[in-house]
Amino acid sequence: MKVKTYMSGGGILPPGFIDRVRQIVGDEHFSQQESDLISYSLDYWLYGVFLSQKGDLPALPSAVISPASAAQIQAIVRCAGEYRVPITPFGGGSGVLGGAIPLNGSVVLNLQGMSRFLDLDELSLVAEFEAGIMGANLELELNHRGYSAGNVPQSFFCSTLGGWISTRAAGQFSTKYGKIEDMVLGMEVVLPDGNLLNIKPVPRRSVGPSLKDLFLGGEGTLGIVTRATISVHPLPGLTVKQSFILPSIEKAVDVVRQILRAEARPAVVRIFDEAESERYFPGIGRKVVTIFISEGETEYTTLDARVIRRISRESGGKSSGEEPVDIWLQKRFDIGLGPVLMQYGGIVDTIEVSALFKDAAKLYRDTVAAMKAVEGALEVSGHYSHFYREGACLYITFAGIPKDPLRYYQDTWDAAMKATLQNNGSISHHHGVGFWRIQYLEQELGASGVRLLKSIKSALDPEGILNRGKLIDGGR
Amino acid sequence: MAEDKKETEKIARCAMCADMCKYSCPTYLATGRETLSPQKMARLIVYDEKGFLEDEKDFLDLMFRSAMCGACRKHCIYDDYDLRKFIHRARAKAFAKGVIPEDVRKRVDTFRKFGNPNGERELVDKGTGDTGYFISCSSYKDKDLLKATEKMLSKSGFTIRQFGGDDICCGAPLYYAGDVEGFKQASLKMKAEIEGRHLHSIIIDCPTCVRMMTETYRQAGIGLDVEIMHTVQFIESLLKQGRLGLRKKHASVTFHDPCILSYDLGLAGMPRDIITALGFNLKEPVYSGEHTHCCGGAYGAKIGDHRLKDAVTPMRLNELRQTGADIYVTACPTCKSVLSEINMKYITELVVEKIVAKR
Numbered sequence: 128m129k130v131k132t133y134m135s136g137g138g139i140l141p142p143g144f145i146d147r148v149r150q151i152v153g154d155e156h157f158s159q160q161e162s163d164l165i166s167y168s169l170d171y172w173l174y175g176v177f178l179s180q181k182g183d184l185p186a187l188p189s190a191v192i193s194p195a196s197a198a199q200i201q202a203i204v205r206c207a208g209e210y211r212v213p214i215t216p217f218g219g220g221s222g223v224l225g226g227a228i229p230l231n232g233s234v235v236l237n238l239q240g241m242s243r244f245l246d247l248d249e250l251s252l253v254a255e256f257e258a259g260i261m262g263a264n265l266e267l268e269l270n271h272r273g274y275s276a277g278n279v280p281q282s283f284f285c286s287t288l289g290g291w292i293s294t295r296a297a298g299q300f301s302t303k304y305g306k307i308e309d310m311v312l313g314m315e316v317v318l319p320d321g322n323l324l325n326i327k328p329v330p331r332r333s334v335g336p337s338l339k340d341l342f343l344g345g346e347g348t349l350g351i352v353t354r355a356t357i358s359v360h361p362l363p364g365l366t367v368k369q370s371f372i373l374p375s376i377e378k379a380v381d382v383v384r385q386i387l388r389a390e391a392r393p394a395v396v397r398i399f400d401e402a403e404s405e406r407y408f409p410g411i412g413r414k415v416v417t418i419f420i421s422e423g424e425t426e427y428t429t430l431d432a433r434v435i436r437r438i439s440r441e442s443g444g445k446s447s448g449e450e451p452v453d454i455w456l457q458k459r460f461d462i463g464l465g466p467v468l469m470q471y472g473g474i475v476d477t478i479e480v481s482a483l484f485k486d487a488a489k490l491y492r493d494t495v496a497a498m499k500a501v502e503g504a505l506e507v508s509g510h511y512s513h514f515y516r517e518g519a520c521l522y523i524t525f526a527g528i529p530k531d532p533l534r535y536y537q538d539t540w541d542a543a544m545k546a547t548l549q550n551n552g553s554i555s556h557h558h559g560v561g562f563w564r565i566q567y568l569e570q571e572l573g574a575s576g577v578r579l580l581k582s583i584k585s586a587l588d589p590e591g592i593l594n595r596g597k598l599i600d601g602g603r
Numbered sequence: 604m605a606e607d608k609k610e611t612e613k614i615a616r617c618a619m620c621a622d623m624c625k626y627s628c629p630t631y632l633a634t635g636r637e638t639l640s641p642q643k644m645a646r647l648i649v650y651d652e653k654g655f656l657e658d659e660k661d662f663l664d665l666m667f668r669s670a671m672c673g674a675c676r677k678h679c680i681y682d683d684y685d686l687r688k689f690i691h692r693a694r695a696k697a698f699a700k701g702v703i704p705e706d707v708r709k710r711v712d713t714f715r716k717f718g719n720p721n722g723e724r725e726l727v728d729k730g731t732g733d734t735g736y737f738i739s740c741s742s743y744k745d746k747d748l749l750k751a752t753e754k755m756l757s758k759s760g761f762t763i764r765q766f767g768g769d770d771i772c773c774g775a776p777l778y779y780a781g782d783v784e785g786f787k788q789a790s791l792k793m794k795a796e797i798e799g800r801h802l803h804s805i806i807i808d809c810p811t812c813v814r815m816m817t818e819t820y821r822q823a824g825i826g827l828d829v830e831i832m833h834t835v836q837f838i839e840s841l842l843k844q845g846r847l848g849l850r851k852k853h854a855s856v857t858f859h860d861p862c863i864l865s866y867d868l869g870l871a872g873m874p875r876d877i878i879t880a881l882g883f884n885l886k887e888p889v890y891s892g893e894h895t896h897c898c899g900g901a902y903g904a905k906i907g908d909h910r911l912k913d914a915v916t917p918m919r920l921n922e923l924r925q926t927g928a929d930i931y932v933t934a935c936p937t938c939k940s941v942l943s944e945i946n947m948k949y950i951t952e953l954v955v956e957k958i959v960a961k962r
Binding site: 128129160165179180193201221239240242264268285397461466470 | 612615616618620621622627632635637638640643646650653654655656657661665678681751847887890894
């Protein structure tokens with residue numbers, strides 16, 4: 128093949144494995160065609176996307192297998208175990224840490240064919256889907272029936288339910304509706320030994336540690352999620368949009384802290400730093416803008432919006448009306464600048480971390496300063512989103528036009544992770560680990576934490592069949 | 604040269620996007636195959652142009668698996684970009700190399716022999732006036748639709764010249780086959796057919812014909828000095844003139860949005876206005892309007908590979924069946940034919956009995 132790989136090439140599969148898998152899924156659903164191998168070689172790990180312009184790909188799978196059912200996945204996983212062929216599960220391929228890159232000559236298990244809406248229980252407010260459904264289509268199915276899942280990540284149009292579960296994803300409306308771990312009540316998982324685990328949907332249980340939490344953030348290393356039951360909400364009766372200009376990041380973070388302490392639960396809260404405000408709202412310019420969307424049942428929403436307004440004003444916030452919210456709603460999926468910069472040699476990426484309120488503002492200052500100090504940096508900007516009563520997620524976007532792209536990329540990540548850890552933050556809020564963040568894992572979890580994770584992996588998947596080189600073991 | 608560079612930059616951007624439109628792509632959804640998603644198609648096109656691909660036949664074959672429906676353009680994060688242009692360019696390359704799929708080859712051969720994709724057929728040329736009704740190739744095969752249209756035109760009271768059949772075709776099958784020269788000749792012939800009849804406006808049932816004779820002809824440098832109107836626009840004008848009898852009906856209707864009608868012509872609202880004005884209860888499928896899915900219309904030659912149609916059509920039928928409507932209606936004769944399993948009707952057939960005849 129003329130494309131070049133820089134992490135691992137495709138492997139040679141045992142003929143017996145190929146024959147068996149073809150029998151399981153049918154010839155049409157087993158591919159070693161060049162076009163398929165290239166298409167499943169990379170997810171949305173942005174440094175990889177940058178290199179892909181020159182035909183450089185991180186790794187090629189040795190085959191792409193597209194099952195149609197959990198039973199087929201069980202049979203494939205058993206067969207892979209027998210022949211010791213590693214498997215990389217592939218959902219929407221929108222992960223930004225390389226979690227779906229087929230390292231070590233693995234086969235790709237393409238889950239996009241399993242994408243059906245299965246059931247809506249309006250009484251219990253839960254809905255069941257196959258894990259390969261795209262986020263936007265999951266929401267279209269629910270909206271059509273008068274409901275919403277309330278999970279709208281920026282990858283909404285290209286990520287799957289299974290991907291959300293596997294990375295512990297969070298959406299833009301998370302402050303009210305929660306993150307994916309708050310939404311999933313039950314799931315069906317194919318385990319590394321090929322057995323099927325059914326976690327029935329109930330509001331809560333007390334029967335030992337929560338098994339579903341092994342797969343919420345498991346990144347396909349501990350099992351393959353095939354279907355899930357999630358909570359849903361009636362479409363909101365009222366939506367109130369508000370925005371305020373506050374004098375500083377510190378002040379804005381404190382205002383949101385007070386609002387959440389007062390039990391208000393806006394669906395969307397975002398604090399944009401001066402650089403992001405200028406990009407989003409040129410009419411306002413370099414100021415700290417905070418936007419809120421309250422939505423839901425009319426009376427509660429009216430009250431929610433009133434509490435937000437009162438606290439923001441009492442804290443010196445100047446209302447900037449609905450317009451910034453509308454602008455954000457319009458631009459929130461526009462990732463168009465990244466590819467344009469990459470065409471001109473630019474390196475672009477995002478980093479999301481989290482911290483308690485006591486550290487949140489300093490985390491922003493230190494992280495942005497450290498990333499800006501890296502040679503080749505062009506722009507570093509940030510916003511807070513995904514708020515809790517206790518703290519928030521800080522989301523940083525960086526771009527540089529460096530002489531040495533890899534050096535710049537590595538140094539910028541190192542700077543961000545170091546500043547985060549020094550400010551008692553977590554190295555990831557919702558993008559996960561993939562392969563790229565493994566290098567920081569021990570600093571986050573400690574040696575005991577990593578050992579525990581490795582023990583869990585070894586107990587469930589002793590041969591390391593599932594998503595080898597991601598989350599737990601090394602792969603760089 | 605500068606234009607070429609600009610175009611190259613556009614597809615290179617698409618090849619590095621996160622595939623933000625793929626949730627809407629019917630061929631990707633029906634097959635669950637990442638390779639058919641718009642961004643992956645773009646990456647492969649870029650790789651082919653840069654010489655990074657080894658298996659050119661695999662690549663060129665893949666280019667005939669797009670529905671060319673325009674969902675990706677509709678939902679693109681970039682303005683002024685249409686992936687279909689680049690897929691068409693790749694098809695032209697395949698055509699020049701003689702490596703087009705068998706289905707497409709047969710259709711082109713038929714076209715070359717008879718001047719249309721259907722085969723031998725009678726010329727239709729009747730009526731007078733400067734308003735024309737062009738019988739598209741897919742309408743020509745549909746006797747029920749032709750009968751309803753005849754009645755609608757007659758009751759409308761307008762003098763309308765109907766023409767079609769024989770070798771009169773917009774050239775879409777050649778365009779989608781990548782036969783650039785053949786398409787140019789077909790479009791010049793179509794232009795001559797229109798000009799020879801001194802028409803000022805033309806009503807057409809087929810959204811693909813409408814798109815071809817407007818946007819695609821223009822891009823090919825062929826200008827038509829005539830107003831092209833889709834049938835729903837004509838029916839809407841009757842509605843506005845109070846020419847439709849608006850009686851309350853209890854039957855429920857599901858409208859299947861033809862992809863080109865919704866994505867390219869932007870007419871998704873019009874058929875709904877007509878159906879609800881007639882008193883029918885409109886039952887929307889989950890995927891409708893700007894989220895519609897292509898029917899898999901291989902008869903329209905957009906999808907060159909019947910295996911893909913075999914995946915897309917059942918998906919769309921299933922989506923439509925879920926509404927449980929009494930009547931299924933569309934505004935594309937190809938969609939009507941492809942989705943015939945659910946007794947699909949063309950919108951003219953629904954409204955024809957409601958037209959108040961002009962005295």
